[in-house]
Amino acid sequence: MFILKEAFRGLSKNKLMAVVTFGVMFFSLFIFGLFLISTVNLFLLIHKAEEKVQITAFLQDDLSQDEIEVLKRDISSLMGVKEVIFVSKQEALEKFREELGEDSELLEALETNPLPASFDIKLYESFKDPDNLENLSNKVDAMIGIEEIKYGEEWVKILDRVIKILVGVDLILGIIISLSSIFVVANTIKLTVFARRDQIEIMELVGANNKFIIGPFLVEGIIEGFLAGAVASGLLFGIYIFFAARLGDFILLTRELFISVIIFGTILGYIGSHISVKRYLRAPIGAEIPKGK
Template identity: 30%
Template sequence: MKNKQQKVPTVRLRNSYVTTVVSISMVLFLLSLLGLLILNARRIGDYVKENIGFSVILKDNVREADRVQLMKYFDASPAIKSTIFISAEQAATELQKELGENFIEFLGVNPLKPSVDIKFHAQYANPDSIARFEKEFSAYPQVEEVYYQESMVNLVNENLKKISVVILAFSALLLLISIALFNNTIRLLVYSKRFIIKTMQLVGANRKYILRPFILRGILNGVFGSVLAIFLFLGVIYIARRQMPEILQFTDGKTIAMLILLIFASGLILAGLTTVMAVNKYLGIERDRLYY
């Protein structure tokens, strides 16, 4: 009977540690998904911007040497991600495939002109930059006109800004909730030891001596919670790649590795800081208030 009574506190203590580790892992897992959402949202936005159509229509009488020189200039520009030259014949072939009929036989001549399809880097794919490039490219003697859907460029950039604001607001709210949950989890664990903390203080133990075991335990809980969160995160990535690979098409190994390091570092830092804050709270209050 006596052995059973002695085992009860040990079991409760073990259960409290397990509960703390699981709670920490859930919070870190939530933060990892949040990080994945933010990184993917930015990359998807960049992908959309970098696929905005921008065509430079060349004159019919442009010499091959002039065209090559113009292409070299485009390729050397830091704002341009890629260029594709489309001859008049290639343009006619593609249009015939889309229309399903030979319009050249009907017209008797190919009305299409050679062109260069340009894709800009995301940071340059905004209305102001594209308008500046339109003005600059239109002044070239080899260029007849520059074509792009201005309304589409404006719409894409405006929608991406709105989506970014919503994601950032949601992320900030989720981050605050996660930190609050993390803090409450550690505080509950320390709360169960508040009398031990006060007793150690009353018998003359200094602050560092009291803090040391709690910080070590907090960091250890952070390590276990981080490892569990990492396994959960990798499990979600594995399932998503098998079931819905299109969701993670913008996520590479480098991003996943960075998020794993972030999870582990966050677990250690948050566990250590919240433990210090919780212990300091009970070191600074009067003994009578420990019962409330």
């Protein structure tokens, strides 16, 4: 196929420019990859933090088994509640003893179990913001048989703010990195196209349609972007192996992440060459019409 042949000819005859473009793309993609890794880890972290958010409802001491069952059913039926786990007085004491560890002997001094039974109320993700938490807590608190409600209001509010800021910063960074990658890559490709503008001119002269003129440049861009993406993700993988051994399971890398670096590279090459070549296509120049009269 002519377009493919021209693309490979273009790459091999303009090795230096091809290498420069490849380098710029590689660097952009490498940064993009680092950004992706941080984002994935950021969301992982947020998820872990949010998992801990729950409402604990302490029960009055004198409830019968039936009353507890009814309460559990009522709470489960509230919107946003994923799961209700009953923690009996005995279990609460066991847990407390575990948490105290060596100091658990202190408990031996107690004659009765001072800890109340409780429900651990797990919520769906979208109900973990401060407003919904407060709302739900109030509803549970109003039920007969509930002694007290706890969900770490202050902590939840801070967590919510931090998450919003982090996600916002991450989003802005992502946009900046993507746009600047496209900008830098498009400009680099523009240089390579500029070096071959005579070829474009000749093609237009001999009556090539746009498909034939743009095609080879697009294919070149896609090939370079794909290769740059592959190398960048290879290097990222190497770095991951290096750090994973030292940082434990904190850094999470998935195959999708490497694939998205390669895909982004390919798209980058495509968009970059598209923008650049279009600029050199000569629209037939209409002579300028004098303004005014």
